[in-house]
Amino acid sequence: MNIASVRRPIIPPTPPRAPDNLSLFGRLAVIRQNMIATWGQRAYEEEIIQGRFFLHKSFILNQPDAIRHVLLSNYENYTRTPAGIRMLRPVLGEGLLLAEGHAWTFQRRTLAPAFTPRATANLVPHMTAVLDETIAKLDARTSAPIDLREVMQRMTLEIAGRTMFSFGMDRHGPTLRNFIMEYGERLGRAYFLDMVLPVSWPTPMDRARARFRTRWTEFVAMLIAERRAAGKKDGAPPRDLFDLMDEARDPETGKGFSDEQLVDEVATMILAGHETTATALFWALYLLALDPETQEEVASETRDQHLDSIADIDRQKFTRAVIDESMRLYPPAFLIARAARDKDNVAGAAVSKGDIIMIAPWLLHRHEKLWDQPNAFIPKRFMSKEQPDRFAYLPFGAGPRVCIGAPFAQAESVLALARLIGAFRVELVEADPVIPYGVVTTQPDHSPMFRITPR
Structure with missing residues (x-):
């Protein structure tokens, strides 16, 4: 994809790339600290890299057709790796993200009506209410440096709470955040x-x-x-995601969720929804602070806009491009790892049972054969007629297991960024680079302080 740029785009900082000859045990030592620092230059240039992972072969796929085969054409042959299950099952249980086979089919069919564009549109008032409150609180804090990463985490958690339950997270938010911090700092590694x-x-x-x-x-x-x-009036329309999930029935069997299943589904939606969106918004704000000209373009697009409906959100084409480009450079889910159930052939490579397939959006989104200026921040590449291959850009995955909440997350991200940049000019207080690291999601190595100024 060739991109013409009038001015030289910014290139945000990244971790140093590992030596291509890094040993297995050297790689394992780095994985616990920063997974995305384990890949060398070859991984950004070659389409398929074959290696070994103890008793099995491993493959890094950067070829869209090969990725399409694994995630779409023959997806049933690939399951989560033991390490992936261990990392996610304690917090997500047997919810949609981890379910396999008939259990996954049942959950996907049953949940689908709760995440249609129409259902998302009905939840926008919850989002706008939280954004109004967040902007009001920020307006009172413009005189001192502020940690916008923490603000985004609290804001998206509040949106998750209200869209899920119709009540705020003032009482329960700190406990929920403590659970997430506890798990991420030690148990999620x-x-x-x-x-x-x-x-x-x-x-x-x-x-x-x-x-x-x-x-x-x-x-x-x-x-x-x-x-x-809190209840629900008989015959009243669903007012939140919980109503939709509690009333959901499999269109084929008429079966709904048990209480145990509902716990796992709610946990999946709250965690997957708020943490990844907070991360995406943080990186978008960081990039706009590094690039004031692009920030002003976002502010100009939002000027005189009400931004309180799906139609309003859909009109924010440039803001959407900024979100897309932010998730290209900093995909919240930086790695999709799968284990082969049986033998297969992927782009001419023989795959055996138990072999590990790695599809890393971090690599794929910065691959030198797939993107022009892959390390540069150029939002307008997503407004070009020439769009990337569907399997070269995977912020929400792809195939039957694509993220069911993608329309919700995209609407929330665009709305939040447009409203925040429309209200405030955002600058970085410090010059220290913010380095991304991959543990569960693509996180910053520290939370930089920002300065915000009312427009």
């Missing part, structure tokens, strides 16, 4: 035994994760009980 032992063999960290899961599911069940106690 891959340790050596997590990567080499079958899921059926508990590791020492698995025991700690199991204790965490007991406390976590009790907390989510308490939120559900509180929402049910």
